Amino acid sequence: MSHVKMQGSIVVVGVGPAGIAAAWAAAEAGGDVLMVDNGAAAGGQIWRGGKALDRLSTKWLRRLERAKGIRRVGALVVSAEADRKLLLAETAEGGSVGVRYEKLILATGARERFLPFAGWTLPGVVGAGGLQALVKSGLDVRGKRVVLAGSGPLLLAVADLLREREATVVLIAEQARMAAIMRFGMKLASAPAKLIQAVVLKARLATVPYLTGCWVERAEGAERLKSVMLNQGGRRWRVECDYLGTGFGLIPNMELAGLLGCETGPGGVVVDARQRTSVEGVYCAGEAAGIGGVDKSLAEGEIAGWAAAGQEDTARALEGVRAKQLGFAAALGEAFGLREELKGLVTAETVVCRCEDVRMGALEGMEDWREAKLQTRCGMGRCQGRVCGGALEFLKGWTPAVVKPPVFPARVATMVAEDEV
Amino acid sequence: MNAPDIIVVGAGIVGAACALELARGGARVSVYDRGIVAGGASAAGMGHVCVMDDSEAQFQLTRYSLELWAEMSPEMPAAAEHVYCGTLWVAADEEEMAEARRKAEFYLPRGTPAELLDEKQLAAAEPNLRKGLAGGLLLPADSVLYQPAVAWWMLNEAKKLGATVHVNQPVESIEDDGLHMGDGTVVAAGRVVNAAGAWAARLTRNTPVKPKKGHLMITERAAEFVRHEVIELGYIKSAHSGATEAVAFNVAPRPAGQVLIGSCRQLGVWDAAIDRKILNKMLRRAIEYMPGLAGLRGIRSWTGFRAATEDSLPLIGPCEGYERVWLATGHEGLGITTATGTAKVLAAQMLGRECGIPVAPYLPSRRVAGHG
Amino acid sequence: MDERFEIRIDGRTYEVERGTTVAAALLNAGVTRFHDAPGGEPRAPLCGMGICFECMVRINGEEGCLACQTVCRRGMEVVTR
Numbered sequence: 085m086s087h088v089k090m091q092g093s094i095v096v097v098g099v100g101p102a103g104i105a106a107a108w109a110a111a112e113a114g115g116d117v118l119m120v121d122n123g124a125a126a127g128g129q130i131w132r133g134g135k136a137l138d139r140l141s142t143k144w145l146r147r148l149e150r151a152k153g154i155r156r157v158g159a160l161v162v163s164a165e166a167d168r169k170l171l172l173a174e175t176a177e178g179g180s181v182g183v184r185y186e187k188l189i190l191a192t193g194a195r196e197r198f199l200p201f202a203g204w205t206l207p208g209v210v211g212a213g214g215l216q217a218l219v220k221s222g223l224d225v226r227g228k229r230v231v232l233a234g235s236g237p238l239l240l241a242v243a244d245l246l247r248e249r250e251a252t253v254v255l256i257a258e259q260a261r262m263a264a265i266m267r268f269g270m271k272l273a274s275a276p277a278k279l280i281q282a283v284v285l286k287a288r289l290a291t292v293p294y295l296t297g298c299w300v301e302r303a304e305g306a307e308r309l310k311s312v313m314l315n316q317g318g319r320r321w322r323v324e325c326d327y328l329g330t331g332f333g334l335i336p337n338m339e340l341a342g343l344l345g346c347e348t349g350p351g352g353v354v355v356d357a358r359q360r361t362s363v364e365g366v367y368c369a370g371e372a373a374g375i376g377g378v379d380k381s382l383a384e385g386e387i388a389g390w391a392a393a394g395q396e397d398t399a400r401a402l403e404g405v406r407a408k409q410l411g412f413a414a415a416l417g418e419a420f421g422l423r424e425e426l427k428g429l430v431t432a433e434t435v436v437c438r439c440e441d442v443r444m445g446a447l448e449g450m451e452d453w454r455e456a457k458l459q460t461r462c463g464m465g466r467c468q469g470r471v472c473g474g475a476l477e478f479l480k481g482w483t484p485a486v487v488k489p490p491v492f493p494a495r496v497a498t499m500v501a502e503d504e505v
Numbered sequence: 506m507n508a509p510d511i512i513v514v515g516a517g518i519v520g521a522a523c524a525l526e527l528a529r530g531g532a533r534v535s536v537y538d539r540g541i542v543a544g545g546a547s548a549a550g551m552g553h554v555c556v557m558d559d560s561e562a563q564f565q566l567t568r569y570s571l572e573l574w575a576e577m578s579p580e581m582p583a584a585a586e587h588v589y590c591g592t593l594w595v596a597a598d599e600e601e602m603a604e605a606r607r608k609a610e611f612y613l614p615r616g617t618p619a620e621l622l623d624e625k626q627l628a629a630a631e632p633n634l635r636k637g638l639a640g641g642l643l644l645p646a647d648s649v650l651y652q653p654a655v656a657w658w659m660l661n662e663a664k665k666l667g668a669t670v671h672v673n674q675p676v677e678s679i680e681d682d683g684l685h686m687g688d689g690t691v692v693a694a695g696r697v698v699n700a701a702g703a704w705a706a707r708l709t710r711n712t713p714v715k716p717k718k719g720h721l722m723i724t725e726r727a728a729e730f731v732r733h734e735v736i737e738l739g740y741i742k743s744a745h746s747g748a749t750e751a752v753a754f755n756v757a758p759r760p761a762g763q764v765l766i767g768s769c770r771q772l773g774v775w776d777a778a779i780d781r782k783i784l785n786k787m788l789r790r791a792i793e794y795m796p797g798l799a800g801l802r803g804i805r806s807w808t809g810f811r812a813a814t815e816d817s818l819p820l821i822g823p824c825e826g827y828e829r830v831w832l833a834t835g836h837e838g839l840g841i842t843t844a845t846g847t848a849k850v851l852a853a854q855m856l857g858r859e860c861g862i863p864v865a866p867y868l869p870s871r872r873v874a875g876h877g
Numbered sequence: 878m879d880e881r882f883e884i885r886i887d888g889r890t891y892e893v894e895r896g897t898t899v900a901a902a903l904l905n906a907g908v909t910r911f912h913d914a915p916g917g918e919p920r921a922p923l924c925g926m927g928i929c930f931e932c933m934v935r936i937n938g939e940e941g942c943l944a945c946q947t948v949c950r951r952g953m954e955v956v957t958r
Contacts, residue, residue, distance in 0.1 A: 207921030214925030222897030
């Protein structure tokens with residue numbers, strides 16, 4: 085397989101809003117910028133699909149397009165060596181890419197948190213964001229009956245997309261209580277752009293029932309999803325559907341940061357006001373540094389870009405914007421906090437680790453995440469615990485173990501591609 | 506509650522096997538570990554159970570242990586994943602083929618099955634090996650198991666006989682009055698066994714073990730890619746050369762189809778971080794022997810610390826300079842293989858239980874005599 | 878450039894629109910079983926973003942490809958399970 089060596093004075097991992105803003109700012113400041121992402125179109129998960137873009141995404145994608153001094157390489161970063169300032173990436177064709185950096189900006193985004201319940205492994209049960217991604221990449225949902233269940237504003241955005249693509253959104257089940265969401269709505273008033281967004285969404289979704297304090301207890305069907313059993317305050321009823329889109333908020337993607345030795349906390353990679361991580365020359369921006377939405381990602385991306393390129397003053401000027409967005413992020417987390425009852429949806433029979441088919445009962449008596457991995461193989465499969473890890477963090481309070489290479493399954497040939505002989 | 510008769514420090518495969526054997530011998534046993542069950546070298550090994558012939562004493566202990574594993578195997582749960590896949594020693598050239606023949610001539614008269622393979626037979630046995638290797642030696646009675654699950658099961662069996670297991674209990678040192686804990690307390694015991702692997706030297710004096718760091722990588726599932734525990738015969742040279750750092754081609758199948766890739770040795774290194782330089786060296790060596798490995802996806806890598814002794818034999822018996830402290834450590838790369846034999850050798854001395862082999866070669870005091 | 882072309886899924890021919898991922902094409906074709914869990918249960922895409930590995934299929938002879946991260950190309954040969 086081919087091996088390519090590249091380098092950039094500022095290397096950005098991720099092409100979502102934070103990565104785009106970071107690359108743009110760094111290039112504006114005259115930096116030589118190299119963006120690394122797994123070959124997907126610019127925009128990341130949120131701006132994926134190209135169609136139906138709003139003004140904000142149009143503006144930023146155009147900025148990226150027109151910026152001078154930004155190169156891109158389509159390869160998934162699978163490993164890194166902080167001391168050699170080296171990233172190892174793999175292309176879709178299996179070739180390897182070694183990327184040397186002077187400054188590194190991590191904009192690795194977030195993934196959905198999934199919580200296990202009976203039947204959640206059935207085909208037809210998809211992540212809410214996953215369903216959004218599938219629809220944007222060609223899934224035809226015309227006439228399909230979809231239930232959206234879980235937590236957070238993403239459910240509304242997905243419902244809006246589904247409605248636009250002529251699916252029947254049967255209902256949205258939000259686990260959080262109405263009172264908490266109302267309080268959050270009040271706080272939105274201080275962020276006008278978001279308020280308008282929310283109002284527009286709500287108006288468009290007027291015909292879709294939005295049930296709060298409600299969740300899916302069980303997904304039913306033999307070889308694929310046929311129906312879901314809902315629970316709202318003890319009232320249970322069955323709804324037939326073709327897809328269930330489920331997700332319980334977002335989890336920052338911190339694996340690469342962890343491998344580089346950056347300090348991480350439960351909420352994201354630890355950064356200072358200039359998005360600097362604990363490792364010299366490594367910055368982190370956007371969802372990976374703490375869940376907070378697109379505006380926070382853009383602000384942090386810009387700060388990281390300016391700061392990495394040595395334009396401290398420009399970076400400092402964005403402090404206020406960042407602070408405001410952090411306030412919003414905190415309110416968001418509070419409003420959509422996961423309720424204890426959700427832990428009760430898991431029985432001893434429920435599969436927790438999908439890669440290795442480990443059921444909850446097998447984790448009985450395990451001291452911690454490491455012991456569970458050793459004794460049951462939970463989290464030892466291909467996804468490297470990205471799915472069950474988020475669930476077990478909530479269910480058992482287990483924190484992830486030390487990150488070791490590779491951060492994504494990678495060809496052995498890729499691992500050894502950048503040897504210094 | 507009265508103090509236990511015996512405390513075993515170390516809940517790895519060796520400590521667990523000793524605890525079970527001692528409990529079966531009627532002792533009231535407690536097990537203490539600074540971390541979790543099988544969290545040290547036992548979490549890092551390949552699970553290889555193999556006969557070895559570096560010395561007569563090593564052969565005796567490994568062969569005896571294999572017999573004990575065979576007896577224990579039917580009792581073990583499915584999670585132990587004990588599979589008789591056999592060891593395939595690979596000879597790259599005629600010099601290594603001569604070593605294969607020497608091994609066969611050592612094993613056969615001693616009743617250990619061994620089969621010499623020529624170039625063709627080797628290729629048939631492991632189709633993913635590169636062409637042009639000289640041949641090999643198949644040891645069909647060797648096996649692999651999943652040692653964390655085995656240690657877990659052994660401790661559960663010991664618990665059924667009244668043993669207690671205390672994890673996440675950092676022991677500072679071991680003295681004749683018991684365990685001196687990190688919080689300043691002393692846990693009293695009739696006798697104490699130091700089975701703390703590479704960490705043993707931190708707990709007792711006169712415990713000449715040093716860490717030998719190793720790296721491993723595991724791949725995604727690749728059914729039938731590797732069928733045996735496969736090791737290059739060059740391993741003998743690399744493992745025993747005086748060099749402080751060595752790599753060798755060594756792969757093993759996991760029952761679900763993943764491939765474990767080893768192995769390397771770094772003497773005296775205590776840093777648990779992945780050392781990319783030696784990891785890559787190890788992976789390159791593996792690709793040399795099995796080019797197809799380059800195309801498999803690696804999922805994880807990790808490190809561990811073997812407890813190495815000067816003469817490559819474990820220390821099993823009374824610890825010099827103590828009245829009531831015993832050792833069961835220093836197994837280097839054979840801790841999993843010889844856990845069962847070690848437990849017998851230890852229990853023979855501590856409880857007067859029967860043992861199928863002489864215990865003298867493994868006594869810690871052998872070293873003092875040697876130094877004399 | 879054609880906006881639609883053919884790919885093969887488990888030996889049958891389907892027409893897909895340019896830009897469609899293999900995962901979306903499979904679901905549109907009515908495929909629900911992308912691969913089998915170790916215990917034998919059918920599995921299909923969950924995360925849609927290359928994290929969960931539940932959409933693994935064989936593409937042009939290569940095992941373990943992520944259907945949700947692969948865009949359909951003319952004449953592509955996809956095999957499930």
